[in-house]
Amino acid sequence: QSPDKLYGELFQAVQLNRIFPDSKTFCDAIPRDLTPNAIRDLYREENPQPTFNLTSFVLNHFILPNTTTIVHDKWTIEQHCHNLWPLLTRTTKHVTFSSFIDVPHPFVVPGGRFGEFYYWDTYFTMLGLLRSNQNDLINNMLENFAFLIRNMTFIPNGNRYYYEGRSQPPYFSLMTELTKQTDKYKD
Numbered sequence: 001q002s003p004d005k006l007y008g009e010l011f012q013a014v015q016l017n018r019i020f021p022d023s024k025t026f027c028d029a030i031p032r033d034l035t036p037n038a039i040r041d042l043y044r045e046e047n048p049q050p051t052f053n054l055t056s057f058v059l060n061h062f063i064l065p066n067t068t069t070i071v072h073d074k075w076t077i078e079q080h081c082h083n084l085w086p087l088l089t090r091t092t093k094h095v096t097f098s099s100f101i102d103v104p105h106p107f108v109v110p111g112g113r114f115g116e117f118y119y120w121d122t123y124f125t126m127l128g129l130l131r132s133n134q135n136d137l138i139n140n141m142l143e144n145f146a147f148l149i150r151n152m153t154f155i156p157n158g159n160r161y162y163y164e165g166r167s168q169p170p171y172f173s174l175m176t177e178l179t180k181q182t183d184k185y186k187d
């Protein structure tokens with residue numbers, strides 16, 4: 001479920017008080033020790049107290065997403081892309097109350113603050129993967145999108161529940177064309 005629905009007034013307080021510089025941080029956080037309902041109840045109980053500190057409350061009860069950036073001056077652009085594929089390739093292991101939409105196969109994420117895949121980014125990622133002979137990964141990502149069409153009737157903006165109300169430019173058919181160039185789909 002989307003974090004605004006899970007956390008209600010706590011979500012609003014965190015975002016409106018700009019507890020994190022990036023408004024995406026809390027959306028991608030997962031509860032550390034309690035269920036969302038229990039965290040909400042605790043927030044309602046503790047919030048009116050004069051000593052209540054919202055930042056401490058959030059840090060105590062949530063695990064924040066990891067956002068790592070890799071810069072390597074000595075790599076050529078080809079080496080950079082090639083070496084980054086493994087670091088940007090992820091899977092969704094089901095985590096209760098995470099905002100991730102689980103998909104069955106590995107996928108490539110943009111990186112940095114974006115730890116989920118994006119619909120139209122994936123097409124351009126596939127062009128790069130084709131140059132790196134990562135055909136299995138291309139086919140896996142196409143299968144993920146087919147899975148989303150089957151289960152959600154469309155491909156959302158990215159695989160997060162807070163993206164389930166919108167999509168991106170429709171690249172699925174171009175992706176299927178592209179996979180004709182990979183071994184699995186060659187005639």
Ligand SMILES: OC[C@H]1O[C@H](O[C@H]2O[C@H](CO)[C@@H](O)[C@H](O)[C@H]2O)[C@H](O)[C@@H](O)[C@@H]1O
Nearest residue numbers: 024110114117118119120121157158168
């Ligand atoms: O936080 C800014 C925006 O971030 C996302 O969109 C941008 O990054 C995406 C991933 O690379 C890319 O697909 C999209 O074209 C970019 O605009 C997010 O999807 C937006 O909702 C958000 O405003």
